[in-house]
Amino acid sequence: MASEKKPVLGSAMVIGGCGFLGHHVVRLLLRDYECSSVSVIDLRCGRNRRPDSDGVKYFEADITDAAKLEKIFTETRPDVVIHTASPAAQSNDSVSHALFKKVNVDGTAAVIKACQATGVKALVYTSSASVMSDNKSDLVNADERWPVIRGKEQSEYYSETKAAAEELVLKANRAPEAPKLLTCSIRPSGIVGEGDTMAIYHMINIYRQGRTGVQVGDGNNLFDFTYVENVAHGHLLAARALLLTANSSTIPLDNERVDGEAFIITNDSPVYFWDFCRAVWAAAGSPYGTDHVKVLPRGLGLVLGFLSEVFFGIIRKPPTFNRQRIVYSCMTRYYDISKAKKRLGYKPLVPLDEGVRRSVKWTLDQEKEKNN
């Protein structure tokens, strides 16, 4: 990429640019693209901040504050907006539900409005591959033709709000309010990488607590994890494609279209769920093979999960172990990303094993820093 001329993206704005995914998007913008300016909006801009020499402009704002958003947009005049902001999907209580709704749905609506009001050409929204899952049925090599699970069928409220926001974003494509605004949505599956404080962190904890010796289910369930840089890469390919469409006079053919479309992004490398955990444990220093592993049948796991839920219900604490976790660890959930490969020219930049190595190293380094 160094010898070639970098593709042009004009003035770029990353919403949530200090977040886990967002700051990688900023990094790739600076590394792989030619931008007239890069700006970031985030709730707080202290963490994951580029050095001043990179010239990234940081704005602190709550995206549900439509007036402030529009003011920043008027000032920075972005051509391309990458909207990655979203609260962590961890908790599942009524307070976090309200937050999901507020940030994911209302916030996204405000972002769309600001884009429409200030002549933005391209909006790329970070959705989630979980919008296609009902959190109990398998998804086997699923692609974008699979239905988005909404309402009663969708047991995770987080996914419901991500799907609702995606719908808003895709509806805004060539909408009457601003026919020039082109939009698309990226659905990543299982993001891991530097800055991730969820998946890898939890898995390392399981190793620390000496719980690597149990496997729930037969271990043949494939799952898609995606290294964060590849997800960021997918976003920027989409942004670039939208800009090209915006600058061309014709509407692309249906089977080449990027605007108004959703794209699943993975590492194109589904792995057995438990193998992924074991790879993380090995990278974190686990000396174990698989000889010590005992298989817990899924049904028994569900019973134990239920008992744990009851127990924690009695002592009135959120359960550390529940049925949904059992279901997730036995679920087959992997995707076919032919559409992104064909229409965006997407190909993962970093293979999964390298991604795991980097993610685990980052997590361990973070800990060391904290302890020093």
Added chain:
Amino acid sequence: MVSAKQALYFLLHPNELRAIAQWKVWHEPVHRRDVTKETPTEKSCFHFLDLTSRSFSAVIQELNPELLMPICLFYLALRGLDTIEDDMTIDIKEKEPLLRNFHNLMEQDGWTFDKNGPNEKDRELLVHFDDVIFELKKVKPEYYAIIKDITEKMGNGMADYALNAEHMNVGVNTIEEYELYCHYVAGLVGEGLTRLFVESQLANPQLMVRMDLTESMGQFLQKVNIIRDVHEDWVDKRRFWPKEIWSKHVDNWDDLFAPENREKALQCSSEMVLNALKHAEECLFYMAGIRDQSVFNFVAIPQSMAIATLDLVFRNPAIFEKNVKITKGDACALMTESTQNLRVVCDVFKRYARRIHKKNDPRDPNFLAISAQCGKIEQFIESIFPTQDPKKIKAEKMANVEGAGMETMEAFFLIISAVSTLLLIGGLMVGIAWYMGARFDHVLKDLDAKLAGTYTKSIVSAVPTTIAHEEL
């Protein structure tokens, strides 16, 4: 004869015995050679085919008559070349022109070759090569051209390797060299076969456009053999494992066989397995292009054996100590499965991919890459034979959303109709009974008495009687 040891083995492994019986009894060849119509030279060719090939002879003889003779002769021509190349008693000065010229020699009527050393196992084939030449002349010109072309390419490749002192003495260095070697010994054969299949219209012409699929077929088979035969080759002072791979795990080639380095050797062999496994999807893709059952069997049997062998050698320390081989029972089961259709062969690949995944060790540096490759094989199979249909899933979800109300309504009507049917029939019965003169007033009186408690005693006393009666 079955030895006592074998008998005991099959007693402990009845499934294997069953698989052998199943293959022997139930396998019905798609085509059978018609021995009665064969000329003496044809018979002679099949005799040498039996003599020189353990694994291919049977499947070749079951081929579609259109390709039966061409492929048999193609095999014998290459085997002839091989017999010259292998023979270390022939001086390189004499060997090189023989190899480079073999495609012309096999056009000379009556040409034979008797300068092979007495111990060369297939020397008889070349001593009677005039029979092969006689039959080659009868092959359709378009097939003959293919056989000649590949024989020429292969002869030149063999000559190059024979002259290459480095290859002969040191072995293969880079992965690129390794794959080039596999191309010469297996990829080229594949190319010839694919051209024959397409020429005879027994395979999809697209296979000619995607020659990379053919290449994968050959690479996969050859790499599996090279991994499996590592010990035998080591004893014979030959090395085909590329230095680029083994040098990551041990300093010297011989170290790989030292018992104290077993774990390193296993990790090295895992990397070799991973390198071979990357061809599996393309092999399945290739087989999807075959249009004739006999040709399908011909290509699928070796592929199934190869994936099973890969599972056998994966993380198996025995490969550094002795020759390992899949058991006869497994081989028969695989042959039965490989002579059905692509779906069954895909199931075989999936089964072995999962077995490899199960044996994978997290401490292996290529652990996740191997897991991902097994996943890729499963994903590829899903792409040809999907288990989920988005249209059906969509319809189900729709039915669940809209259907919730409908279902309760349906249940409601069902209950209503069941209850009313009961009431109707019950009413009719009572009505008919009354019409026939039943005394309902007595029943009602009894009921009154019961409710008042007068009959309680008699009911209680009646119970033991019934039980006593039951006990009889």
